[in-house]
Amino acid sequence: MIIIGEKINGSIPAVAEAIARRDAAFIKERALAQEKAGATFIDCCASVPETEEVETLHWMIDCIQEVTDLPIAVDSPSADVLTKAWKFCKKPGLINSVSGEGDKIDKIFPVLAENKGWQVIALLSDDTGIPKNAADRLKVPGWTARFWIRPTGTHDGTDLCDRSAAGTGRLLYGIYQRLSGRPVRTGQKISILQWAENPL
Numbered sequence: 001m002i003i004i005g006e007k008i009n010g011s012i013p014a015v016a017e018a019i020a021r022r023d024a025a026f027i028k029e030r031a032l033a034q035e036k037a038g039a040t041f042i043d044c045c046a047s048v049p050e051t052e053e054v055e056t057l058h059w060m061i062d063c064i065q066e067v068t069d070l071p072i073a074v075d076s077p078s079a080d081v082l083t084k085a086w087k088f089c090k091k092p093g094l095i096n097s098v099s100g101e102g103d104k105i106d107k108i109f110p111v112l113a114e115n116k117g118w119q120v121i122a123l124l125s126d127d128t129g130i131p132k133n134a135a136d137r138l139k140v141p142g143w144t145a146r147f148w149i150r151p152t153g154t155h156d157g158t159d160l161c162d163r164s165a166a167g168t169g170r171l172l173y174g175i176y177q178r179l180s181g182r183p184v185r186t187g188q189k190i191s192i193l194q195w196a197e198n199p200l
Helices: 013-021 024-036 050-067 079-088 104-113 142-147 158-166
Strands: 041-045 072-075 094-100 119-126 170-178 190-197
Touching: 013 024, 024 041, 024 050, 041 050, 041 094, 050 072, 050 079, 072 079, 079 094, 079 104, 094 104, 104 119
Parallel strands: 041 072, 072 094, 094 119
Antiparallel strands: 119 170, 170 190
16 A cells, blocks of 8 residues: 655645744654654645745755655646656655646656656546546546556545545545656556545
8 A cells, every 4th residue: 555644745834834934853753753654655745836836845855855765755736846846856756746737747747757766646637627426537538548548447435535525635536657667658557546635
């Protein structure tokens, strides 16, 4: 099972305050706590204005890497930020996330295809919005075909999806792709993941 530690996220008030103060000890303590709890990846999300995001993620990633060797999930809603921030990681990690909206995959997938070992969560949504039900989620959008993505496993969780609508949780359905070489059209194994998150 893949466990993504989601407690270093600027949308959490205490983390936002630590980021504003550049409180490295706070960030390091959270990274170590999540490693001890069994995280596979340490998610790193700044939740600051995009003009400040790359520099802030650089500082946060450096803090995390000073205390743990766990791979980092670089987390941003901006494809432009993601294509820069992954470079601060000392080892391959996880891009969180991409979708079929706009030109996100056109920016991110080619970068990952050039860098062995990096992985990505791809959300099953596009410019038409978020799928309304499991059947629609399983109709993987046409953009996947351009990158020769063939999902090999599926997971669904309608209870969590309903909770998401009520605002008590967030469920991200995605394709978790291991980009193990170049070019991307060499037939990698890909699975659709269910990922539930409940930030403090």
